[in-house]
Amino acid sequence: MNAKDIRLPAAQMTAFAAALLQAAGARPADAIAVAEHLTASSLAGHDSNGIDLLPAWLDQTDKKFVKLDSAERVLAETAIILRVDADGGWGPPAATKLIERAGAKAIEHGLAAATLGDVHDLGRIGAYGEQAAAAGLAAILFVNVTGQPPIVAPFHGSDARFGTDPICIAFTATPQRSAFVLDMATSRISLGRLKMAAARGQDIPSGSLINEHGMPTTDPSGMSGDPRKGALTPMGRHKGYGLALACELLGGVLSGGGTIQPEQPREGAVRNGLFAILINPALFGEAGWMEHEIEAMADYALGSPPMDWDSPVLYPGDPERALRGKRLRDGIPVDPELVAELNETAAARGLKLRLQPGT
Structure with a gap:
């Protein structure tokens, strides 16, 4: 801010x-x-x-990269599987509808898997994790990005080969604990954060970026220009790289939207592929025991004395909830x-x- x-x-x-x-x-x-x-x-x-x-x-x-008269098509559907082609339409309405339809399957059968392909930018993936959790479901979401040149380097690589490929994992709320919502890019920082830093003349954290020569830099100006020069780095080194590749395989291949490999068009559009697993916890155990275990585990994790008393241990989803209340006010x-x-x-x-x- x-x-x-x-x-x-x-x-x-x-x-x-x-x-x-x-x-x-x-x-x-x-x-x-x-x-x-x-x-x-x-x-x-x-x-x-x-x-x-x-x-x-x-x-x-x-630029006609969003098909305004899109007509979604169901490619395949069973009791627990749903595959949808969004026909190039807007991401948020298509993904919201997918989670709602696949969620109904998970509520009935305990599990559901769904994919969404040929869809414009889905935006914040955590929103769909929150949607699933509000419906009483756990969710695991993998997303890849195509239509544009890559912006994230693989671990040990010196140029970009991936998008920021986000992952979201969500779990239901309990009487004493709000929903768990882990929403993260597989790059160390997001491109949006980099652009905001560049616009304000700020450096970015060391280790988050390499320049066009593959060397570490904290100057975001090269990556905020056109064409972009350099690459973001994967979060967690080899771990983030592995998760980004998983997003390409699960989000890109299973959705039918394709991966970011260079045979796919890079016309400048923003396209996503989504693979979602939805789980009904109610069919996996006794509700009271689960709620106690969730709350006890959360209390145990958050009870760790912080290294910095101004930065306590947080529960995934709590920072967003706190800021939401402040910004509404x-x-x-x-x-x-x-x-x-x-x-x-x-x-x-x-x-x-x-x-x-x-x-």
Whole structure:
């Protein structure tokens, strides 16, 4: 967050984004779903997957990289399997619908596996983990990224070969503990965080980036330009690299959307492949015992004395919940230059709506 950021109410941001997306040609229901997803991501503190994405998604729409009249097709369906082709349409409404449909199968049968291919940017993957957990389900989600040049180097590599390929694991809430939601990129930092650092003239953490010569650097300017120069590094060294490759195999191959290998087109679109496993814990054991075990394990982990008392041990999902409450109360911080850009875009598209702080 920047001291000069403008704070915007969530409801205003959603209404503005939905109107702008409709002006760009999105169907009303799609525009609302996408706008709500972006606002929710910003509320959770994932700004690079929030309203900051709106200009890029509008640009992708103008370039015909989002199919506005998409018609999803079910490629295969059994009692516990669902494979869907999104026909190049918006990510958030397609993924939300997939989790809902596959979740119904998991509730009935205990397990379900689902894939989503040929879909535009899914945005914040944690949103779908939260959706599953709210329905009483555990979830494991693997996502790959295609349509663009790679931006993450493999471990021991000196150039980019992967996207930021995120993974989300979620588990249901208990009476005393909110839902577990682990949402992470397989790169050490996200591209969005890098771009925000570059825009503000800030360095990024050491070990997060290599330059075009394969050497470590903390200067994000090369990777924020066009063309990008350098590569992000995988989180956890060989572990992040292995997980990124798993995302390509599970998210890319099983969804039918393909992997980031160079035979696939790289026209500049953002396309994702999603592989989801949904689990109904109620069919795996006695609810009371499970809830006690979850709460006891969480208490045990969080009870570790922190190395720094200003940074206690946290439960995955708690930082987002805390920030969501604060930003609902105080407003979502947005860079003034982004607000100006979005207001100019609205004027150019004939809209009277403008983003204004505190209204």
